[in-house]
Amino acid sequence: MAHEIHIDELRKTYGGKPVLGPVSLTLEAGTITAIIGRSGCGKTTLLRCLGGLEEASAGRITIGDGRLARREIGYVFQEPRLMPWLNVARNTGFGVEGATKRQAVAEALEIVGLTAAASLLPKQLSGGMAQRVALARALAPRPEVLLLDEPFSALDPFSREQMQEHLLHLHAHYGATMVLITHDMDEALALAHRIIVLTGPPGIVAGDLRPDLPKPVDRSALAFFEWKRRLTRLLAGQVDDSQLVLDEKPDLARQRLAI
Ligand SMILES: Nc1ncnc2c1ncn2[C@@H]1O[C@H](COP(=O)(O)OP(=O)(O)OP(=O)(O)O)[C@@H](O)[C@H]1O
Ligand SMILES: [Mg+2]
Known part of the structure; x- marks a missing residue:
């Protein structure tokens, strides 16, 4: 069962310096939300708070009924963070327990196209391969919530598109709630x-778009370019108010947009 993620007035400060918030969002169960924004605006900080890797300075995050175990949340870090002494298969199976472990590892490796690399050590992998192992490790326990921090940034454009297709396929099958930084x-x-377009620091929501593009998207379609133009404008700080779908607190969101 997928879970809703409810973020209420979340803030994070480091040594008194505000880096995130206030952010209030409800991410519907079983959806894929992308978070996009300039470097340093607080994307990773937000994801780390969602994953319980960082404690919020203020506000609240509730996932599902609030009783989700840490292992039910898959997290792909911005850098692969593999254990150098374990081979690919053992890195992939690290968070998995029980009789289905072998099968779960085999499936996850197949999804990321690394079945043949199962016995290699991290030092024998390219950057893109290491990133795919990190994705396989997050997928293997079949998490209800999957948090992905730029998971494909080290891949070439072709492999990247392939991995995006795999992720969509996976989502169609398992329906986890996914948050993807890119x-x-x-x-x-x-x-x-x-x-979600984030600006900052401190990171706040500057745009909230719901592209109605049928999946798999046609990247050469006019509608695709239209949405890309809107996104570009938002990222450049030109607020295109007519295209924004404001969240549950429209007045507050509008105030925040006055930047
Ligand atoms: N542990 C920390 N201690 C102090 N400051 C931090 C810490 N982690 C992040 N920051 C600061 O918080 C801000 C947001 O960082 P964050 O890593 O969330 O950005 P980001 O949007 O993920 O950037 P990028 O796109 O480069 O990955 C930055 O100014 C960063 O310097
Ligand atoms: Mg980051």
């Missing part, structure tokens, strides 16, 4: 039901 507008439009 700098790539095409990727956000290809994968996400909803795109």
